Amino acid sequence: MSNDRSYLSLLQDYYAQHRALPSYASIGHLLxxxxxxxxAAMVARFKLAGYLDSTPDKRLAPTKRFFERPLAEAPVQAGMPNPVDDGQGDALTIDDYLIERPSQTVLVRVKGDSMMDAGILEGDLVVVEKAAAAKRGDIVVAIVDGQFTLKRLDLERGQFVLKPENRAYPVLRPEGSLEIFGVMVGLVRKL
Amino acid sequence: MSNDRSYLSLLQDYYAQHRALPSYASIGHLLxxxxxxxxAAMVARFKLAGYLDSTPDKRLAPTKRFFERPLAEAPVQAGMPNPVDDGQGDALTIDDYLIERPSQTVLVRVKGDSMMDAGILEGDLVVVEKAAAAKRGDIVVAIVDGQFTLKRLDLERGQFVLKPENRAYPVLRPEGSLEIFGVMVGLVRKL
DNA sequence: TAAGATAGCGAACGAGCGTTCGATAGTCAA
DNA sequence: TTGACTATCGAACGCTCGTTCGCTATCTTA
Incomplete structure (x- = not known):
């Protein structure tokens, strides 16, 4: 039944708030x-649908699917608080969307506005994949004077240079080798 | 005791894997x-230390502190800043970081460059919390002519207007009522 | 070394857990 | 209209849960 949709919402909200699922009795009360x-019947339905699961010790646990967010593509008839998402609009978790190699990926908080014109603002979290190899045009986290800096990597007369994306800042032309920490693959901003 | 440190690690690993905490008996087995x-004694210690908590229905749940990462960070090269978000609002996942009310939250893909100056580019995913209430200064997803538009909500002579953040675009002054789909609470970009 | 604190063990216990089952009401298709 | 199917209720049941208590062993420190 489409009641399940709203049941799931309630469960998701509860989990987001407490980071644990309630007992059957409490779920009943909640829903x-x-x-x-x-x-129990509802839980069975959700397990079948891949939203819930049991831990080895038979405790109820959410699956990855449980955390997926609907992607509201097209103009939706925005009538009321009815949960949209039924349609084909894919759902995904943000982590999966952004992170391909978890063990190689870190988040770095952006300081300063030197990349403002690339839509990267102070306080944003940059998703960085640690990698030796970066190529021209990549936005990279480089280590300059023991500090992280986020800049666009470019090539000038066969030399790598770091270009800020803000006219108020100068291009960095490192002498000798350039130490690259990783390549930016994504960005997260919280308002 | 410093055993607690490793107990906590095991618990953290278990939680990361299953997104639920085991029963006391299973914890015992695990640790x-x-x-x-x-x-029970150990749980009490962790509750005191602020790592664990009980939900209103007396179930064991992790707290925010449970997810804190040891500030350890490789001591590599003095001065190397710690890449992980060192802020206090630490989150296990990006979804967690951005999304507070899963059932009310959807992702909307950005079209066009009308919010460029706010660091919102074409193709970005905007995290939107569906809500009737938006206030001046919020960036909102409004529905104009059956289409989503992302603009900053402002007030002009007691009327709500939608301001792009790009000088090339005009301010929208909707006649009559303004239909707000939701409020932007975050942003995700994949390169 | 004696006193006190800190972990941990093991047994006992009642409350609450998740399961199961039969019954009821609503929906949909034949 | 009938029959299959689904969502729900309510009651019963046995088992597991978290709690409690008294005990021991190991550290700490005065």
Whole structure:
């Protein structure tokens, strides 16, 4: 039933708030189901649909699917608080979207506005994939004077240079070798 | 005792893997404690230290502090800044970081460059919390002519207007009521 | 070395857990 | 209209849960 949609929402909100799933009795109370067996049936449906799972010790746990967000592509008839997403608009988790090699990936907080014109603002989190290899045009985290700096990598007369994306800042022309920490692959901003 | 440190690590690993905490008996098994009362004592210590908590329905749940990473960070080259978000609002996942109310939150893909000066570029995903209430200064997704538009909400002579952040675009002054789909709370960009 | 604190063990216990089952009401298709 | 299917309720049940208590072993420190 499409009640399940709103049940799932409630569960997701509860989990987001507490980082744990409630007992069947509490779920029932939360969702307005008076009988634990209704909850059990619903849980079974969710397990089948891939939203919930059991840990090895038989405890209820959310799956990856549980955390997917709907992607509202097209103009939706925005009537009421009905959960959209039914349609084909894909769903995804942001982590999966941004991070391909978790062990190689770190987040770096942006300081300063030297990359402002590339839409990278102070306080943003930059998703960086640690890699030796960077190529011209990549935005990279380089280590200059023991400090991280985020700049666009470019080539001038066969030499690598670091270009800020803000006219107020100068191009960096490092002498000798250039130490690259990693390549920017994504960005996260929280308002 | 400093055993607690490794107990915590094991718990963290377990949680990262299953997104749920095990029962006392399972915890005991996991940590090598043979008695549930030892587990109870340990849990009490962790609650005191602010790593664990109980949900309103008395279930064990991790706190924000549970997810803190040891500031350790490789001591590599003095002065190397610690790449992980060193702020206090630390989150396990990016989804967690950005999304507070999963059921009300959707992602919307940005079209056009009308918000360029706010660091929002074409192709970015905007994290939108569906809400009736938006206030002056918020960046909102509004519905104009059945289309989503992302603009900053402002007030002009008691009327709501939608301001692009790009001088090349005009301010939108909707006649009559303004339909707000939701408020932007975050942004995700993949390169 | 004696006193006190800190972990941990093991047993006992009642409350609450998730399961199961039969019954009911609503929906949909034949 | 009938029959299959689904979502829910309510009650019953056994088992596991987290709690509690008394005990021991190991550290710490005065």
């Amino acid at each position: 307005g189901l008076k009988s634990k067996s209704s909850v | 090598g404690l043979k008695s549930k009362s030892s587990v």
